[in-house]
Amino acid sequence: MLSRARRRRHLPLHALLPTPPRRRALRSLRAPESPPQTRDVFTLNSAITSCFRSGDVESARQLFDEMPHRNSVTWNCMVSGFVANRMISDARRVFDQMPAKNVVSSSALVAGYAKCGRVDEARDLFDRIPRKNVVCWNSMISGYALNGMIQKARELFDEMPLRNGVSFSIMISAYLRRRLVGEARALFDRAPSPSSSVTSLCNALLSGYVELGRVSDAEELFGKMDRRDVISWNVMITCYARGGRMDLAERLFDEMPEKDTVSWTAVLHGYLLNRDVDSAWKLFNNMPDKDAVTWNTMMGGFVQNGMFEDALRLFHAMPEWERDIVSWNTILQGYVRKGDMANANYFFGRMPRRSETSWNTLISGYEGEEALVLLSKMVREGFKPDQATLSVVISVTLTKCSSTLRKRDTIT
Template structure:
């Protein structure tokens, strides 16, 4: 029923028979009866009856009684927020207590604009004047909307009405300016205040933490007269977020009193900063000290167990959650689904998902991610198709799953469906599509993503920027890749790696080595991937001496142990230069077993340089290493054929047939109408024509 109509109906009934309404609600109007009747009020109709009786009897004009009615209405969820100002209007002179209650209700129910309107109406009436509790409520409304302009006007009112020295008012102003990002004004208020309390210190500390001003936050915390739990817990969480877990732990150890939030913040700190073992040890200590655990603590512990693949510990935490009766909590259940998925125990994840009485979108997305982590792509797609509701994360998760499992064409097709459905792709989805576009050399799709990023004015961070550079390089658009690279405000090591490898692969090995030198001049330490790109550039350039120098610098300067890729590049570099004996010596002395690719590089060079004896020796090693590898057989066949040894070539072909070793057919990709089509060598003319 409409609030106004409901009250009007009751008022008409009350006018016709005052006594009948009185008998329904209460026999005599007094404060004690009003309080008891309000306690029994359970719905809007009952409230309207009470309000109507107070109006008819005139009791509504009693200042204290009317304020109790307003307070009840403001704190009752079943009373429509729009009805609260009408309750005030029915009172001839509502006191400040009543105005404050209604304004506070507007803030708490997410309607800060109503708070501003009520405050303006109160000032227009001129009576009552704001008290020390009024302006803090209005500041909360301003903070809710980050309305700094209105807040500054209220600040002027605070000075006008003489509340500038009230600590409660000052604290809310400090918080308001901090929320609005104006930490300078917040600090000025803090420094000028003559009566600071713990809330004042907590407020300015929170402001610096919110502004990510590390040193200022540390200084304020160190100067606090008394470090309370709220401040200490906030600092632990802040130090965790900025990657300073050792300092966070030192602070934790110094705390004279800790609560469950302190333990939770410290465990989460370790987990966030890659110290999962320490997170589990911290939880063990917490448990041994008999500190009561809650849902938040267990979620952090499950995250650490998942990242460590600590199955036993994860199952123990699951058992503890069951024992304490919180296993059915939604966030905890979702964390368990994620943990078991990371253990590749998809059946346990399924059991949790389908047995949970309360599920949300996060639950469904967690289960979908679980299927994909376990590489159950078909199950994931079936689950995705049956999801009653999908959000951008659902689409992004499925697209990323396809891309990470090499199903690049499916990723592109699903991305097109996502667009048709009107969903806005998030960064993981865009990065996955760029990765798929790079692998399929789909320049049209990759360029669309770049145009989308520019159109939406999205910031290009190192992850997105690296994906763009990699896509353009693999599509052969070196200038576009370089333009993205140069425009990036922040570059990660992966960005440099994509640039160096891309330049080398696209026929610019000298430029790749220049980028490698530039990176080192800027103080950016190369990693394993960087050296693969640099050695590849030397290989394309034929720069043997430079390649050997870079290879040696891995261990001597950067303390990086070469892997099979690095040795493969060095062997290929030496072999292509005709230094076959040196290349073979590298293979024989390398501390790890050579793989087929490394041996294949030398075998191919043996064919090119006509070294039959070494070629046979290396080829047989390849076949011994992988008897079914087609490359070894084909390279040996070509070696024999190039030397006119047709009998040996025929024997090699017969061996391939006997072992059922077949040469993998060549594959071509054609982009047509936004779709990438694959064609294999040997496909008929009809097979080529039908997809197009």
Template structure:
């Protein structure tokens, strides 16, 4: 292109941010200015997202100065991007300064601040923000409710969680899969498995997170068999293999190879992670021969070993040699 205008630069910057190439986006932003092209609100929002994704706080502060110089700080889109950047970079003080100066604060502004306090371990402050936003006439959305429920879970505030649940029903957000998973998580962490079950059963679709929360909730309550039943049901509904691997890992680390084998045998598909967990589990238990048998079986089933598998096999061989030496 003989000439690059602001629109073409914006497309390139935002494209690199969306592709996970934040550093390249920052370089393009510098190059754009060197070529004398003035950035606009879309440019600033894109570059703030780049700073947020890599935790570049000082770079973000420098961009903030440029935003003020260009008279773009009052733009709602830019203001929300500034708050998001400061929150994700861990500077709630800077986020508050931007938030307090905003002429208009929408649900995105409030939700970003609320989530920032949840992330910082300030659940009570997050709940206060939830009340304040409603007093100012801003209605929470599904993302806000996820933050509120996470705050209730962190504080083990069951009654406040129940009140939030009532609001969620009234707003029509209960069918949202992320809200549903957060409700299940809140009830489990607050020790109310009965209410967690009620939400879980009503969910129109259940993702790997909701299944995982229910399974781990029963494990935490000492109901291992119920956890296994849930795992079987989850597999029948075709959920992600990640949950099975997590459950395998948990049983192996707890030293219960018997339960690990029950899960392993019921898994409809097993990847290299599943096999590695079992191989290393048997090595940990001093069963080198069994670990070697598993490594051979995984290859027969067409699963290619990775570096973790080789570490397990080497340890199994060393263990086997020690056992032979001891016998002799």
């Protein structure tokens, strides 16, 4: 598969950890020879956004601190960037320092609080916004829905002075996540149907059917749609791929009037779900364009199918600007699955950014006191352990208690 790569000498781990490209970009923006026009507010705002997207929060912060002039977009970029990286306290600090708050930054912060489960704080901020637009209302409704508070979401939805297709899509998706198909369908039938939103509403219902495994309902809706966009086709390809019906997934893929990277990745993921790594690899190499999700999907497929060396080489071949937290977590998981905790620890220490998944993955590789030490560090840094991590910690604690009791019995 990676025949050329296999003939190469195995690369040491440090060779896989180059300087993040955003840091290099940061240095070039600071360079004395950099012409003034490359350091205007627009360029710096774009650089800040780029840093946040790659998880290089410190570079984004440094660029912001060194900017001689900032505009409202700059402040919005900082708030949204911190929210996207789940650094809600930093987002709030920047928001409080804004010389003129606006609905964009307010909506981003509302969404951030909600994603972190801090719904009361999200609502408090929402209530303080003087002029709310539809995006702001949608952020709060989505926050309630994400936290399982569907009745609150519906009450706020009913209070909206103006709704758009996104508003209806949020509520339809929320009902379907709770398996309330009747309510979702009733709202779908009630929604206004301007040409600009009817397809997106159909897609929301279609996606819900697929997630619930209601393939016949999905097929019926897809067949009745007057206008299908690329999302509609991608959802159905995913539906068939998940069910192991790759012949139908391939047929739809071939029939699509236009394909995007998501379309290719959906088929790729289908092959990997069905353990057809050779077909996946062939498709991956034939793809006209690849994004981070594509690379991560292929890497994850290698790891899941016990082909970690191929995953590691693919990580090295991946363009630096495409690597994200999922890429790093995938390789970390590969080391842990192999039981290579020395390299897992080293790799974890070199990660430019860590998520709850990073910590939980590393802890899952230990069975002794190291798990307790890591859990303590994890909590101190503001991350939440998942059920698997808690199970490991409980097991370690019970083992320690049992050992202590045995020693006590021996002494007595």
